[in-house]
Amino acid sequence: MFPYLIELAFILFAIGIAGIASDRHLVAIIFAVELILVGSIIALISFFTASAAPSANPVILLISIWAVAATEIIVLITFYVYMKYNGISFDITKLSKMKW
Amino acid sequence: MIGLDVLYVLISVFAVISALLVFIFKKLLHAALALTVTFLASALLFAAIGQTFIGLLQILIFVGGLSAYLIAAVATENKGKEMLKHASFFASAIVLSVAFTAIAFIVPQGAYLSSTFQQSSAAMFSQYYLVLFILTLLLFSTAIGGVIIIKKFRRLVV
Numbered sequence: 001m002f003p004y005l006i007e008l009a010f011i012l013f014a015i016g017i018a019g020i021a022s023d024r025h026l027v028a029i030i031f032a033v034e035l036i037l038v039g040s041i042i043a044l045i046s047f048f049t050a051s052a053a054p055s056a057n058p059v060i061l062l063i064s065i066w067a068v069a070a071t072e073i074i075v076l077i078t079f080y081v082y083m084k085y086n087g088i089s090f091d092i093t094k095l096s097k098m099k100w
Numbered sequence: 101m102i103g104l105d106v107l108y109v110l111i112s113v114f115a116v117i118s119a120l121l122v123f124i125f126k127k128l129l130h131a132a133l134a135l136t137v138t139f140l141a142s143a144l145l146f147a148a149i150g151q152t153f154i155g156l157l158q159i160l161i162f163v164g165g166l167s168a169y170l171i172a173a174v175a176t177e178n179k180g181k182e183m184l185k186h187a188s189f190f191a192s193a194i195v196l197s198v199a200f201t202a203i204a205f206i207v208p209q210g211a212y213l214s215s216t217f218q219q220s221s222a223a224m225f226s227q228y229y230l231v232l233f234i235l236t237l238l239l240f241s242t243a244i245g246g247v248i249i250i251k252k253f254r255r256l257v258v
Contacts, residue, residue, distance in 0.1 A: 005149070008112045012138070015119045023123060027174065031122050031135050038142050041158070045151055059220045060228040062154060066161050067235040071242045073166050077173040078246035 005046035013039035026083070026090045030076045037069045107148060115141035128174045136167035140198065153220040168196055 012035055019032030041062060048058040083090060118137035125131045139162040146155035224232060 004108075004112065005145075008115065008145075011116055012119055015116070015123075019123050025128075027128055028123065028131065031131060034135060035119050035122065035138065038138060038162075042142055042145070045146060045149070045154060049149060049151070058154070059224050060231055062157070063224070063228070063232060063235060066157070067239060070161065070166060070239055073170055074239070074242045074246050077169070078249050080173055081250050 005049075006043060009039045009043035009046060011039075012036075012042065024091050024093055026092055027076065027080060029092065030072060033072060034069060037065055037072075041065055104148070108145070111141050111145045111148065115145070129171065132167065132171045132174050136163060136171070139163050139167060163198070164196060 016032045016035035016039060019035065020029055023029055023032065044058050044061055044065070082088075089095070115138050118134045118141060121134035122131045122138070125134060139158065143155045143158035143163065146152075146158060
């Protein structure tokens, strides 16, 4: 068992948070959220492998995280195509409307 | 044992460097490829610690599905440039090839018979099938909604 799994999860999570805080491009921010999700998956697996409970099964939690990640990518691509062909800037500081 | 530790450390360093490269690269296509490498490294790590089933699903969903989809979408960034169109095609092909090669390496002989693998797959399709069904519906409705939004917009333009 790799002893530094939780540290790796924390590093990936921190890189994702730093990416969200520093980047202004919409797609880069979604990439950062994906990194956070990967970090959370690694953390979940590290807790699961450390757990002594025989009935512990992380599959359903993992599937939920994977579903969130996949939904996020679908929404990103919809927004990407819409914003690109509508001439809307990807800079999130320039987005001021919630209504299309 | 030391060899296995070195492998863990190498995969972890690989994951962290590629995660950093996501924000260092200026082109979205390159950033998407770096993100794919992070997904792949995490899947390899899961396989290395004995969670073969989760590593396999991670490769199938993240590397084979999401990354190829993401690269294909991001590659339309500069639509007119032939060079980038070819680059995106090759990038998607390479990602898919790497994903399926990784599956061949990640699933050793007889892994399907291991207890962890069988427990995880059995739980997914028996105990939690309702949750799986709801999540599938969520994904499907999101995809349909995305298509409707894009089609609505195209009607306005054309």
